[in-house]
Amino acid sequence: MARLIGSPIATVRSWGASGSSEARKRVMNPSARRLLFILLALQRDGHDLDEIRAEARRLEREYLGDENI
Structure with missing residues (x-):
């Protein structure tokens, strides 16, 4: 998952941690976490995530x- 979103593994692991105040600051909200798992499922099914990201950026613009990006 870290490779999928471009974050260090330590950051991804910290999302599940809640022991230290630093870890709590990085806890991912449930909606964002679900979206990441959707992307992971798409990647496992062979979808081109780079193409999906490019299309998402076009839609965002x-x-x-x-000016809002």
């Missing part, structure tokens, strides 16, 4: 405009 279309809906939000360049």
